[in-house]
Amino acid sequence: MLEKKTSVLIVSGDGNPNKKVQIPTFLLSYWKHLVFSFVAFMLLGVVGIVYLVNHRNEKLYADVYLEKIDQLRKKNQQLSLEEATNQTNINDVRRSLNSVDSTLNRINAKMRKRGLKAIAMNNAGGPVVEEEENLEELAKFYVNMLADVESRLDGAPFGRPHHGRVTSRYGYRRNPFTGRGREMHSGVDLKGRTGEPIKSTARGTVTFAGYQRGYGNLVTVRHANGYETKYGHLSRIRVKRGQRVDVGATVGLLGSTGRSTGPHLHYEVLLSGRTLNPEKYFQF
Structure with a gap:
C-alpha cells in the first residue's frame, strides 16, 4: 500500500521548479481521512487526560468531604452525649x-x-x-x-395545742381562788369553750389518760429527746394509755375539770422531767 508512490513537484514563489519528492499515493488519496483521524485521536487524548484529571480531583475532594463529614458526625455524637449528660x-x-x-x-x-x-x-x-x-x-x-x-x-412540742389566748402564764402567780399568796404555775392556761378540740403538739406515746388531782381529766404524752407534754382540765379524753399519736391529733376536749375557775386548757411542756415555759415553743 505504501510501495505505490506519486511524484510531487515543489515550485518556488517565482514559478521555477525547486524540488521533486516521492509521496506514497495512499497518503495523497486519503489525506483527509488521516487528518480527521489524527485530530480525533488528539481530541480523544485530550478528553481522556481531562477525565483522568477530573476523576483524580473528584476523588481528592470526596476524600476531603468524607473526612469533614466524619469529623462533623463525631462532633455531633459528642454534643449529643454532652446534651444527654x-x-x-x-x-x-x-x-x-x-x-x-x-x-x-x-x-x-x-x-x-x-x-x-x-x-x-x-x-x-x-x-x-x-x-x-x-x-x-x-x-x-x-x-x-x-x-x-x-x-x-x-x-419537739412546737406550736399551740389550742388557739385560745393565754390567760395565765408560766411562773409564779397569785392564787386564782383566794387572790392571796403566791403559787408556782407550771404551765400556761389557754382560754376557750367547753368541747373545743385539744391537739397534740408533737408525735409521741400517751403515758397517762385519766383523772388526776388538780389537773382534772389529764392526758400526758411522751415525745422524742426527753420531751413530755400535759393537757389538763379536759372535759373528755379522746386517747388511751399506750396509744401512738401524731402531730395535730385530738387528745381531748377543752373543759373545766379539777382545780379550775372556768373552761380553759392547762398546758405544760417538760424536758427530762423539768417544766419549761410553753410559750417559748409557740414559735418555731
Whole structure:
C-alpha cells in the first residue's frame, strides 16, 4: 500500500521548479481521512487526560468531604452525649428540688397543725452558682437540712395545742381562788369553750389518760429527746394509755375539770422531767 508512490513537484514563489519528492499515493488519496483521524485521536487524548484529571480531583475532594463529614458526625455524637449528660444532671437536680418541695410541704402541713406559720423558702434551690454540678450538691444539702428540721419538728412540742389566748402564764402567780399568796404555775392556761378540740403538739406515746388531782381529766404524752407534754382540765379524753399519736391529733376536749375557775386548757411542756415555759415553743 505504501510501495505505490506519486511524484510531487515543489515550485518556488517565482514559478521555477525547486524540488521533486516521492509521496506514497495512499497518503495523497486519503489525506483527509488521516487528518480527521489524527485530530480525533488528539481530541480523544485530550478528553481522556481531562477525565483522568477530573476523576483524580473528584476523588481528592470526596476524600476531603468524607473526612469533614466524619469529623462533623463525631462532633455531633459528642454534643449529643454532652446534651444527654446535661439533661441527666438537670433531671437529677429537678428530682432533688422536688424532694425539697415535698419535704417542705410535709413540714408546713405539720406547722399548720401546730398553729405555726409555714416556712417560706422562695427558690428552694438556693443562690445561683456558676458550676452546674454544684446545684445537685446544693439541692442535697437542702434535702438533708429539711429532713433534719422535719425530724426535730416531729419530736419537739412546737406550736399551740389550742388557739385560745393565754390567760395565765408560766411562773409564779397569785392564787386564782383566794387572790392571796403566791403559787408556782407550771404551765400556761389557754382560754376557750367547753368541747373545743385539744391537739397534740408533737408525735409521741400517751403515758397517762385519766383523772388526776388538780389537773382534772389529764392526758400526758411522751415525745422524742426527753420531751413530755400535759393537757389538763379536759372535759373528755379522746386517747388511751399506750396509744401512738401524731402531730395535730385530738387528745381531748377543752373543759373545766379539777382545780379550775372556768373552761380553759392547762398546758405544760417538760424536758427530762423539768417544766419549761410553753410559750417559748409557740414559735418555731
